[in-house]
Amino acid sequence: MTTLKNDTFLRALMRQPTEYTPTWLMRQAGRYLPEYCATRARAGSFLDLCKSPSLATEVTLQPLARYGLDAAILFSDILTVPDAMGLGLYFAEGEGPKFERPLRDEWEIRDLAAPDPHDKLRYVIDAVSEIRKALDGSVPLIGFSGSPFTLSCYMIEGQGSDTYAKVKKLMYARPDLMHHILDVTTTAVIDYLNAQIEAGAQAVMVFDSWGGMLSQAAYLEFSLPYMARIMAGLTREREGRVVPRIVFTKGGGLWLDQIANCGADAVGLDWAIDIGEARKLAGDRVALQGNMDPFILLTTPEAVSAEARRVLASYGKGSGHVFNLGHGISQFTPPENVAALVETVKAESPQYHR
Amino acid sequence: MTTLKNDTFLRALMRQPTEYTPTWLMRQAGRYLPEYCATRARAGSFLDLCKSPSLATEVTLQPLARYGLDAAILFSDILTVPDAMGLGLYFAEGEGPKFERPLRDEWEIRDLAAPDPHDKLRYVIDAVSEIRKALDGSVPLIGFSGSPFTLSCYMIEGQGSDTYAKVKKLMYARPDLMHHILDVTTTAVIDYLNAQIEAGAQAVMVFDSWGGMLSQAAYLEFSLPYMARIMAGLTREREGRVVPRIVFTKGGGLWLDQIANCGADAVGLDWAIDIGEARKLAGDRVALQGNMDPFILLTTPEAVSAEARRVLASYGKGSGHVFNLGHGISQFTPPENVAALVETVKAESPQYHR
Numbered sequence: 001m002t003t004l005k006n007d008t009f010l011r012a013l014m015r016q017p018t019e020y021t022p023t024w025l026m027r028q029a030g031r032y033l034p035e036y037c038a039t040r041a042r043a044g045s046f047l048d049l050c051k052s053p054s055l056a057t058e059v060t061l062q063p064l065a066r067y068g069l070d071a072a073i074l075f076s077d078i079l080t081v082p083d084a085m086g087l088g089l090y091f092a093e094g095e096g097p098k099f100e101r102p103l104r105d106e107w108e109i110r111d112l113a114a115p116d117p118h119d120k121l122r123y124v125i126d127a128v129s130e131i132r133k134a135l136d137g138s139v140p141l142i143g144f145s146g147s148p149f150t151l152s153c154y155m156i157e158g159q160g161s162d163t164y165a166k167v168k169k170l171m172y173a174r175p176d177l178m179h180h181i182l183d184v185t186t187t188a189v190i191d192y193l194n195a196q197i198e199a200g201a202q203a204v205m206v207f208d209s210w211g212g213m214l215s216q217a218a219y220l221e222f223s224l225p226y227m228a229r230i231m232a233g234l235t236r237e238r239e240g241r242v243v244p245r246i247v248f249t250k251g252g253g254l255w256l257d258q259i260a261n262c263g264a265d266a267v268g269l270d271w272a273i274d275i276g277e278a279r280k281l282a283g284d285r286v287a288l289q290g291n292m293d294p295f296i297l298l299t300t301p302e303a304v305s306a307e308a309r310r311v312l313a314s315y316g317k318g319s320g321h322v323f324n325l326g327h328g329i330s331q332f333t334p335p336e337n338v339a340a341l342v343e344t345v346k347a348e349s350p351q352y353h354r
Numbered sequence: 355m356t357t358l359k360n361d362t363f364l365r366a367l368m369r370q371p372t373e374y375t376p377t378w379l380m381r382q383a384g385r386y387l388p389e390y391c392a393t394r395a396r397a398g399s400f401l402d403l404c405k406s407p408s409l410a411t412e413v414t415l416q417p418l419a420r421y422g423l424d425a426a427i428l429f430s431d432i433l434t435v436p437d438a439m440g441l442g443l444y445f446a447e448g449e450g451p452k453f454e455r456p457l458r459d460e461w462e463i464r465d466l467a468a469p470d471p472h473d474k475l476r477y478v479i480d481a482v483s484e485i486r487k488a489l490d491g492s493v494p495l496i497g498f499s500g501s502p503f504t505l506s507c508y509m510i511e512g513q514g515s516d517t518y519a520k521v522k523k524l525m526y527a528r529p530d531l532m533h534h535i536l537d538v539t540t541t542a543v544i545d546y547l548n549a550q551i552e553a554g555a556q557a558v559m560v561f562d563s564w565g566g567m568l569s570q571a572a573y574l575e576f577s578l579p580y581m582a583r584i585m586a587g588l589t590r591e592r593e594g595r596v597v598p599r600i601v602f603t604k605g606g607g608l609w610l611d612q613i614a615n616c617g618a619d620a621v622g623l624d625w626a627i628d629i630g631e632a633r634k635l636a637g638d639r640v641a642l643q644g645n646m647d648p649f650i651l652l653t654t655p656e657a658v659s660a661e662a663r664r665v666l667a668s669y670g671k672g673s674g675h676v677f678n679l680g681h682g683i684s685q686f687t688p689p690e691n692v693a694a695l696v697e698t699v700k701a702e703s704p705q706y707h708r
Contacts, residue, residue, distance in 0.1 A: 165684065168649035172657050215647050215680075216628040217664065253608045254627055273608055274570040293569050295522035303526050310571065326569075330519065 002137035004202070009071040010140050013203060013244035013266045013287050015320040021312060021349035022070035023342055024142070026294075027328030028063040029075050032335060035062050046091050050076050053127040060131045064139065066335065067342045071140050071203070074131060074196070076124055078146030078207050081188050082155045084120035085112060095159075102158030109177050114188035117195035124192075125199045132200030143201025145193050147208035147249075148185040148230075149223035155181065164213055171222060178222060186226045190233035197235045197243050205246040205268070206230060212251015212270075219255055224262055231263030246289055250327060253278070260285040271326030276314035279321075288315070289322040292341075297325075297333040301340035308344040317352045356491035358556070363425040364494050367557060367598035367620045367641050369674040375666060375703035376424035377696055378496070380648075381682030382417040383429050386689060389416050400445050404430050407481040414485045418493065420689065421696045424676075425494050425557070428485060428550070430478055432500030432561050435542050436509045438474035439466060449513075456512030463531050468542035471549035478546075479553045486554030497555030499547050501562035501603075502539040502584075503577035509535065518567055525576060532576060540580045544587035551589045551597050559600040559622070560584060566605015566624075573609055578616055585617030600643055604681060607632070614639040625680030630668035633675075642669070643676040646695075651679075651687040655694035662698040671706045 004010075009022040029036055039059050043049035050056060056075040064072055079097050083089035088100030103109050117125060132141050146154075154160070156167045171178045193204045211223040227247050234245060248268025252259060259267050260282045269278055269290035278288055296307045308323070315321045323345045329338070358364075363376040383390055393413050397403035404410060410429040418426055433451050437443035442454030457463050471479060486495050500508075508514070510521045525532045547558045565577040581601050588599060602622025606613060613621050614636045623632055623644035632642055650661045662677070669675045677699045683692070 163649065163684065165649055165652060165686065168647065169652045172647075172650050172661070173653040212626070215625040215645075216631075218647070251605070251626070271569040272566070272605070277570075291569075293522065293572070295517065295519055296526050298519060298523045299527040307526070330517065332519065 004137050004140060006070060006139050009322060010203060010241070010244060012319055012322050013246065013289075014242060015284065015287050017319050017353065019350060019353055021315075021321050021323050021345055021352065023323040023345045024069050024071040024073065025063070025325050025329050025338070025341075026073075028067075028069065028073065029059045030329055031331035032329055032333040032338070033062055033066070034335075047077075047089065050080070051123045053123060053130045056127040057130045057134050060127075061134055063338075064135075067338060068346055069139065069342065071142055072131060072135055073142040073205075074124070074128055074144060074201065076127065076144070078144070078150065078209070079154055080121060080124055081115070081145060081185065081192055082151055084115035084117075085155075085184075085188065087155055097154065098159040099154065103155050103181065106177060109181055112181060112184045114184055114191060117192045121192060121195070125195050128196050128199040128201055140202035141200060142203045142205055142246075143193060143196030144205040144207060145189045147206050147211065147223060147247075148182045148189060148226040149214075150208050150210045151185050151189070152178070152181045153210045155185075164210065171218065175221075182222065182226050186229050186233075189230055193230070194233075194235050197238050201243070202238075202241070203244045203246065204234065205248060206264075208247065208249040208252065211249040216255060219249075219252070220258060223249065224255070224258060227264075228262040244287075248289070256281050266322065268324070269326060274314055275311060275321070276316060279315060284320075287320040287322060289324050291324070291326045294325040294327050294329050294333075297337045297341065298330060299337070301337055304337045304340045305344040308341050309348055312345065312349055312352060315352070319353065321352075323349070358491050358494060360424060360493050363676060364557060364595070364598060366673055366676050367600065367643075368596060369638065369641050371673050371707065373704060373707055375669075375675050375677045375699055375706065377677040377699045378423050378425040378427065379417070379679050379683050379692070379695075380427075382421075382423065382427065383413045384683055385685035386683055386687040386692070387416055387420070388689075401431075401443065404434070405477045407477060407484045410481040411484045411488050414481075415488055417692075418489075421692060422700055423493065423696065425496055426485060426489055427496040427559075428478070428482055428498060428555065430481065430498070432498070432504065432563070433508055434475060434478055435469070435499060435539065435546055436505055438469035438471075439509075439542065441509060451508065452513040453508065457509050457535065460531060463535055466535065466538045468538055468545060471546045475546060475549070479549050482550050482553040482555055494556035495554060496557045496559055496600075497547060497550030498559040498561060499543045501560050501565065501577060501601075502536045502543060502580040503568075504562050504564045505539050505543070506532070506535045507564045509539075518564065525572065529575075536576065536580050540583050540587075543584055547584070548587075548589050551592050555597070556592075556595070557598045557600065558588065559602060560618075562601065562603040562606065565603040570609060573603075573606070574612060577603065578609070578612060581618075582616040598641075602643070610635050620676065622678070623680060628668055629665060629675070630670060633669060641674040641676060643678050645678070645680040648679040648681050648683050648687070651691045651695065652684060653691070655691055658691045658694045659698040662695050663702055666699065666703055666706060669706070673707065675706075677703070 244265040253273035266287035271293040598619040607627035620641035625647040
């Protein structure tokens with residue numbers, strides 16, 4: 001394997017000293033980039049793009065060509081795992097992801113099985129290998145998966161929801177069935193992420209996009225323990241180096257103290273929590289990744305720079321901060337505002353690392 | 355004025371001793387009740403129902419006839435104030451509320467003026483008087499308004515939004531204009547709530563339904579200070595009794611410490627925060643209202659009772675808890691599950707007040 005030229009991101013995740021605060025952006029390869037839209041148009045659908053390792057490689061690299069980012073993230077979707085379980089993922093134009101066969105009956109739940117990632121998810125593993133080769137040691141590659149709770153939400157609802165009423169109904173009325181779905185999904189995610197690590201992912205992230213809609217009691221029963229099981233089940237070292245793990249529960253700021261004990265090296269933060277207060281709470285247990293409001297990117301380069309400086313100052317001196325947004329970048333973001341963000345962090349962060 | 359027969363709710367809001375934990379439910383007069391649907395069908399639209407004092411009185415009283423609730427809440431909508439400002443509130447069937455003339459240009463923002471509540475909002479004030487008479491001293495009546503930030507969101511977006519991108523763009527790029535909208539709206543809310551108090555509201559609540567989508571820094575700049583100004587501007591006593599104030603920021607659990615200092619007597623909690631931990635944090639500053647996940651009401655009477663007991667136990671011994679949901683009741687709630695909830699709190703809560 002090629003030597004990694006820029007390992008700032010990996011060091012920050014392990015709270016080791018760095019010269020500046022590394023940056024990457026959730027959904028950095030996305031619709032705000034015209035070159036992404038061009039590749040996507042060639043691919044056909046979003047899912048066709050995900051399922052083509054060469055096109056997924058192409059779009060993964062696009063934001064790195066424009067901006068001085070410190071990590072690449074595999075271009076894929078969080079719902080690949082339930083798709084490989086046979087639920088039939090599709091994207092209706094202008095709507096979010098949907099499943100053709102959501103879980104409706106108890107027998108369907110009992111029949112669930114963790115897919116072999118080298119079989120039905122081969123296209124993801126191939127993309128990881130191909131991206132890793134294409135990166136040629138420039139920056140590390142992040143692999144990822146949805147969290148068991150978030151995947152289960154989609155598997156039960158069949159699509160996104162404002163209320164997740166079906167999930168909550170099942171969870172409160174039949175916790176045994178909910179735990180069964182979570183159990184199978186956890187095994188699937190462990191296998192999936194380990195296959196990504198084996199294929200070359202140098203860090204992994206678990207996206208718990210919907211955990212934040214739970215009560216604390218329900219979060220501590222239905223979401224966090226399964227992420228902890230994933231942390232315990234992941235390959236720890238590869239190519240002579242630790243593979244850091246990041247967990248991110250959107251809306252989970254209230255539970256940071258508990259999340260910081262789940263076995264992750266770093267915790268992603270949305271924008272609701274002040275990152276300086278989060279750091280005080282997390283102490284030296286984990287690095288923090290985040291947490292600028294992505295909608296600031298809809299304004300002006302000046303407003304973006306001011307807010308980036310505020311986030312850096314709030315985190316303060318020392319290592320353990322990976323700059324990111326608190327959620328995925330909006331498709332309406334002017335690309336020049338992303339340049340202002342990345343340049344501000346590069347220029348302003350070294351003072352916090354001296 | 356008639357003597358109030360059951361003032362348990364008002365005492366709990368002031369953290370005075372009570373014999374049991376009082377209960378009311380956000381959106382307790384709503385579509386889950388067949389009698390509400392019948393009245394609504396007679397009224398025509400939802401807005402016709404809001405604008406008819408006699409029909410608003412009828413639906414306000416319906417849940418009290420069914421359940422042993424300890425408070426009534428004015429039947430109205432949070433968006434009456436911007437409607438009275440001339441923005442043209444309407445409800446498209448099957449969609450949320452919308453405005454015909456959302457704020458688009460700077461001159462429209464500069465032209466905003468606080469409406470006289472006795473003129474364009476007369477129908478609300480008349481409803482308060484009529485409900486108060488109809489209640490005949492049985493339980494107290496809660497008046498309410500949207501928070502300045504939440505009202506401003508709707509005024510700028512023109513309708514609900516997943517991202518509130520328009521609001522955030524304005525707020526970050528033109529904070530001066532955002533503050534102007536908030537300033538006028540705050541004056542309007544103070545006048546509106548004071549008119550409700552004068553007409554007979556015995557407690558008031560400010561609903562900050564959208565403040566939770568802000569960063570902490572933005573919340574402390576654009577939402578909380580305006581609620582604090584409202585608290586300072588409200589009539590404190592009426593009919594020889596304090597009129598308690600409740601503020602509720604959905605998704606605001608992270609900022610409870612700051613919210614508890616805004617001048618409110620009680621803070622509403624959504625279900626994300628554990629109410630026992632919230633109590634520790636708030637100390638003796640405020641009473642707490644909440645916080646059961648409303649989707650538990652979609653399950654069974656047994657599951658509902660178990661969760662109600664969990665919330666009561668988490669709050670623990672002593673006064674200062676008003677039992678409620680963490681958000682409005684779902685229209686798909688079986689009415690018998692609400693009965694199970696109310697009966698459980700009545701039966702199980704006295705042990706915490708001995």
